[in-house]
Amino acid sequence: MWPAEKQKAVRLPGFSVDTKLFRELGELLVGRESTALIELIKNAYDADATKVAIVGEAIDDLGAGAIVVSDNGIGMSEKEFASGFLRIAGRSKTGTDRRSPWFERRYTGEKGVGRLAAHKLAHKLSVRSRRWNEEERDTLHGFPASYELAAEIDWDAIEELETIADIEESGAVKVESKKRSKESAGTQLRLAPLRRQWGERERNQFFQEVSTLTPPEILLAPLDDITATKPLLDQMSVRDELRPGGFEVNYLGDLAIPEGELPAAVAGASWVIEVDCDRQQRKLTISVSPTRRTVSEYTNAEGFVLERKLPSDSPNVGFQARILQKSNGQWPARYQGVRVYYEGFRVLPYGDAKDDWLQLDRDYRARGHNELGRLRRRSEWDLPPGSQLEGLAVQGNTAVFGAVLLTRTGASDLQMLVNREGFLPNEQFTFIEETVRLAIDLQVRVRYAATSTVKQARRATSGRQKRAAERASSGQSPSAHLLRDIHQRAQASISNARSAMTVGRFADAQAEIAKLEETLGSAVELSDEMTSEATMFRVLASIGLEHAAFVHEVRSISLVAQSVAEALDRVAAAEENIGRAKKLRAIAAESREIRERLRRNAVYLADVTGIEGRRRRSRQGVRDRLERVLAFFDASIHKKALAVRIQVDEDAVTPPIFPAELTALLSNLISNAVKFTEEGGRLHISTNEDKDSFQLKVENSGARVDIAAAEKWFEPFRSTSIDIDESLGQGMGLGLTITRSLVDEYGGRVRFVAPSEGYETAVELELPKK
Incomplete structure (x- = not known):
């Protein structure tokens, strides 16, 4: 210890932060314009908004261009603006099970960096926010407000300063507030002038990325009119909110998204894949179902449901997924792929055109004659039998359109990457990735078994039988002609092979033997088809053998009925009692009807079973x-x-x-x-x-x-x-x-x-x- 008289107060230097931090953090934490807008939309969702509008104004003009984001949420007070919006990496949304005040939504962001999105998009930010007065929310008009905040942030002016400490006295940030009660609560952000000129290419890229910002309703709606069997998921869990209020995003002005083709295209889906992973029960259910369209084309197509109790050592995660597959064709470009949604918002880049997070495109390019490995490794799960050719049926991202739905409750261990694009790779996300891909592979197997093989067999059989019907004689059935033709071709191959071997032309003999093998293969196929019907037709044939005798018996009975009728007529004619005579004639008429019915049956049976037929x-x-x-x-x-x-x-x-x-x-x-x-x-x-x-x-x-x-x-x-x-x-x-x-x-x-x-x-x- 220093002697008391020698101790001196030492003033340590404090930290200072350069204003360049805003630019550095903005580039690091907000990767692209669409990500920036998604962060601002999430802020509106966290503020209990049910609607948010994104308006583009002359965005192809750097001088006059602006983007306006408006919502009908609870707004901000001056204190909340300072502690929440102006504080980088604030803690206002952190904590155990923190939820929004009205709808009790789980907050979608916790890092407090969403406001850097405004820096990414424009040089200046104007804020107008009307704060909720905490009275009852009106369903029609939203939250009542009695307080309004107005603020401006000049990012260029801030960056001209040396440190963040200089901002407060610089006038680069202006905030004022006043009482107001006429308008409903909400917040409007005006971003102008823009940092980037939005040409046609930039707008198309933006449309591609945000058109599926929230799950398309067609994926969430009941599919009873599309599927041939009852869907697995009656109601899908999109968000963790205790008081459902809905959330709608509208793009207007220069950012209005062109009308999509999806609603009309959904009817063209071939198969539906659904996954329900229940975290509470630790149960996994995967359903693969053909659509009505597929069943009408491949009438033996059937679905498959896999149910498995998850082991205790597997990652404890809950999620749902629904994927629509198209066998012949592609989905519209902006909907291709399987996207991931967290609390109802898309997580980039999963599902982007160049993103292959499920490795579908990779496997499509490398597909070959093989059984699908993921399914082979799950052979103990009692899956449908595989085929060495099913690998040929693998499709890329263009053939699937789907969503994986995650909530903070179900996937609590997932953490976003610092640039807000993707999750840190951990056990939970790996399990989700493997399970979704397993479900898609299961669909490939079921589809291949139900359609590809049937299609080939149907095409081959139909063509074969048509050709046989054309060549068969008038007294032959087409199948009988086929058998005779196969026999003749086999005999010809044997004869040719013998002749070739006699004179030493072994190559020619080998070629004839190859033809013989092919011919015998055709015989086996035809034999299998005929054998599959043999048992049924033996029963019918045994009945048919008795038809000739039965026809004679029917004709004899009809003659007896005719004789009875004639005898009754004679008795009726001799009967003096008018009433009894009338009854006798009525019985005679019934006997004639019996005779006529028996005659018709005999004629019919003779047509069917007779030699002439x-x-x-x-x-x-x-x-x-x-x-x-x-x-x-x-x-x-x-x-x-x-x-x-x-x-x-x-x-x-x-x-x-x-x-x-x-x-x-x-x-x-x-x-x-x-x-x-x-x-x-x-x-x-x-x-x-x-x-x-x-x-x-x-x-x-x-x-x-x-x-x-x-x-x-x-x-x-x-x-x-x-x-x-x-x-x-x-x-x-x-x-x-x-x-x-x-x-x-x-x-x-x-x-x-x-x-x-x-x-x-x-x-x-x-x-x-x-």
């Missing part, structure tokens, strides 16, 4: 065959009092098919229509044709069939018929299955289509003309 393919007259089939269903049609409308020309003919096949097609479609039409309902049968195909449509006024989910009714034994119709019996659920098999044989198609006005359900079959 399967002897030769030829163009069939539709009207004549239709009348025979309708006669078979006459009793059911009469009982239900159905009105049948027929729009079939007398000369309408099918492409070459077997007569029995046309009878079966008409019977199956009309049978379903009769069964599922209400009493007093309507049936409509029509034909149409163009240069390439013949179409037959059967419509009815019964219960409506959901076209998006109608493919299941073509599966075997899918019958909804419970009550047994005395004429039609109880459905086995094979009518549409057989119909499709018959149509596929000729490379045609059958499907549910939109019905005409006045009808509820329509099934249309189409056969190629050649």
Whole structure:
């Protein structure tokens, strides 16, 4: 210790801060103009505003240009302006669970540097703020105010000073206040003159970045009209606010965002990907669902839902995501990619055109014949089986449009980078990134399985059957012709290979063997298709073997009924009692009706099962065959009092098919229509044709069939018929299955289509003309 007499007071030098700090911090903490405006908009949100307007005035003119930001929030008092707006890195928004005074929103910023955004944009800032008087908020007019603040900050004048300490006496910052009660609370910031001239290029860049500043409503709205199944997320959690008030941002003047294409484009979405990570329950749910549009094109497309309880050592984070995928085409440029939102505001740069935070573009460029690695590593999760070709179906950012929604409550450990663009890479964010990408990869797998393979098979099978139908003889079915053709080609390859080997041309022999392998591969494909139907058709064939005997039995019974009727007529003629005679004649009439119905059934069954019905393919007259089939269903049609409308020309003919096949097609479609039409309902049968195909449509006024989910009714034994119709019996659920098999044989198609006005359900079959 120094002796007391030698101790002297030592004055230490204090810190001083150069005014250059504003420029340095502004460039460091606010990376671009759109980031600057986002920070000012966030200030309005934190002030409990429900609306904020961004107005551009002559922004292509540095001298006259200005940007005005106005909101209807609670405003600022002079004290709040000094402690909050003028204090760099202030603490007004820090603390445990700090919330706004009215809507109790979690504050979106805590570093107190948002006001540097004003420095980024303009040389001067004018502030006009009307402070809320803390009385009840009016829903129509907003917060009442009784106090107004006016302030100006000249950033150029500040930077001419040496230190920040010199600002107070310089006049570079001016603040005044006065009582006011006529206008509602709110704040207006006027930024002028601008530091940068906003030409067309700068404006387009700005539009690209801020058009999705808040999540597009189409991503948040219910998707029941788009998806084929019920969406996972009924209501999405965008912000952590205890008293919902909504928040709307409007861009006006020179900054008015051009009308986007999104609302019309959303209907073109192919698949919907949804993620719900529940922090409280530590549960992850991922849903992949085809849209109605996809199901109408790929009728076997189905969704998949993954539910997993998260392990205790995984990062504890909660978030939601919804992503719309487009299979054929791209989303409008400004909506492409998956964006991240924190408390309802976009976090740049995630989703920018040049940002690939999910590595979708990288994997799209490098895609190849491989199973997706992320899914392969999760094989214990009971995922759909993968394919060595699914990697070819990976798409880039242009094919997805989506949002990841984060709140401070759900993702409390996330911290923004100093330049306000992106999060610090920690365990929570890595988990979010991996989970979202896993969900997209799951969609790739489900989509590939449901569409790509089906598309190839459909194209190959349809073309194959059309060619076979053209070349087959009139007595052959197309599939029978294919089998014979495969056999002949295989025999030719074997013969050629033998000849080549005999004379030592081993290369030619090897080429013939390669052809033989390809031919046998075609045989295996055709065999698989025929085998898949074999069990069902064996059952039907075993019934069909008895049809001939059954037809004879029906005809015999009809003759007995006719004999009974004639006998009753004779007894009635001899009966003296008029009443009894009348009853006998009535019974005789019923016997004749029984005979007529049995005769019609016998004729119908003979058409279907007789040799002539399967002897030769030829163009069939539709009207004549239709009348025979309708006669078979006459009793059911009469009982239900159905009105049948027929729009079939007398000369309408099918492409070459077997007569029995046309009878079966008409019977199956009309049978379903009769069964599922209400009493007093309507049936409509029509034909149409163009240069390439013949179409037959059967419509009815019964219960409506959901076209998006109608493919299941073509599966075997899918019958909804419970009550047994005395004429039609109880459905086995094979009518549409057989119909499709018959149509596929000729490379045609059958499907549910939109019905005409006045009808509820329509099934249309189409056969190629050649």
